[in-house]
Amino acid sequence: MEHIDVELLAPRGNVTVIRLPWRKFPGVFIQGDSFSILEAAARAAARTAPEVQELADDLSKILALYAKTLNEHNIPLPYTTATYEDSTELLASGRLQSPDLRRFFELVSGYLDYDFDDSDWMAITTGIQGIPAFDYPLLGSAALTVRVRQENGQENVTIAVTGMPNEALRIRLDTLFDVLTHEEK
Structure with missing residues (x-):
């Protein structure tokens, strides 16, 4: 196991934004248990439509946190938000x-x-x-x-x-x- 220093850009929690030293843009870190919930919702989405919306909502919240955090740290988004x-x-x-x-x-x-x-x-x-x-x-x-x-x-x-x-x-x-x-x- 390797120990490295990372930049913590968003508050600690189940989902946070960090930047690894070798990456230009930050990434989203999701706790394993939170990720497993998202994965279960994705699996269920294959069977029923309501879970598709719930999964999309959860992922939208994570993406909103990512965008907000990068904005607070004056880091440009690596994607466009406009249509x-x-x-x-x-x-x-x-x-x-x-x-x-x-x-x-x-x-x-x-x-x-x-x-x-x-x-x-x-x-x-x-x-x-x-x-x-x-x-x-x-x-x-x-x-x-x-x-x-x-x-x-x-x-x-x-x-x-x-x-x-x-x-x-x-x-x-x-x-x-x-x-x-x-x-x-």
């Missing part, structure tokens, strides 16, 4: 040469702390073949959708990035488009 589809807006758009597309995705992913890899790139290159536009989600510290529109017979792509309103991210995306477009000349 994504209803709250998105165009953050940036521009034209790039096709060879710059992967670099664009890698850099934007870095802004989001998202690990863009070869499987992402394969999905994008497959998705844009033979269709006018392809949407690809990037989910990290923010949620973005990148629409790629291949221009007929040209080496250019048009890109539109949508997501929750975020001025800092908007500025970074505009700058990225400026840099990549400038490099083309």
Whole structure:
């Protein structure tokens, strides 16, 4: 057994919020007996509908504590609380040469702390073949959708990035488009 120091961010009890030294975001710690009650409710949910609501209510209370605790400690939530589809807006758009597309995705992913890899790139290159536009989600510290529109017979792509309103991210995306477009000349 290893003993470590953790940050206790919420009051002691059956459910609390802690941060482990090697993790960026805090986690929810649930006492074993409390967790077993949640597990039993989940098992029962498979049989009857009322327990589904009770389980959802219990989990919502835990998530509310987590969100409140992070807010009290000025730690951003690692997820969004707004309804994504209803709250998105165009953050940036521009034209790039096709060879710059992967670099664009890698850099934007870095802004989001998202690990863009070869499987992402394969999905994008497959998705844009033979269709006018392809949407690809990037989910990290923010949620973005990148629409790629291949221009007929040209080496250019048009890109539109949508997501929750975020001025800092908007500025970074505009700058990225400026840099990549400038490099083309």
